[in-house]
Amino acid sequence: MHWLNVVAIVMMIGSGLQIYDASPLFGFVVPPLFTIGGWLGAGIAWHLAFMWLLLANGLAYLLWGFFSGHFRRKLLPVSPGAVLRDIAAALRFKLPHRQGVYNAVQRLLYIGVIFAGVVIVISGLGIWKPVQLWFFTDLCGGYFIARYVHFFAMASIAAFVVIHILLVLMVPKVLPPMITGGKILDTQP
């Protein structure tokens, strides 16, 4: 699910930026290098196609996470004190990594990006079908505000990805098990 999500997120952000360029919300457009589709129509087609992957994969992950106890076991508890303590330890490069146990910063970031994922899907559906799915459009404050909500949810996910990849580069041994599903034998920090 994690790696399907990476494919979906890359395609959604690239095609979303293509759509953004056709009617920019802010005073800038995105260079073609970072967009997918080449023109508005193709951008929309990619965006709606990969939306189904993001939605199906995301729903499966949420259902599994809740009902298997994964979220309760791995992402909770998380307190402001623990987050501050772990940030301070990370800045001094003294934050140990135990396999299968997320530190407080990871927990906060993962909960945050899951929340941003829910917001981006709800606001996206609200923009796509404001008549049929009006309750999603209304939940976001109307069509116009929903566009901003959608953009800022995308920006939060993009910021998460940058920090997430930097953290993985700092502790590269966590990557192979995430690909193979196997265990790390070395449990030293």
Ligand code: HEM
């Ligand atoms: C090439 C890009 C990426 C790499 C290399 C990567 C790598 C990893 C690794 C190694 C872990 C396990 C961390 C650990 O065991 O301490 C992880 C977990 C996680 N990643 Fe990524 N990731 C990438 C992209 C993404 C994206 C785009 C998202 C979401 C937008 C994401 C969301 C998550 C979440 C939520 C978890 C925790 C999953 C769970 O335990 O349920 N990642 N990632």
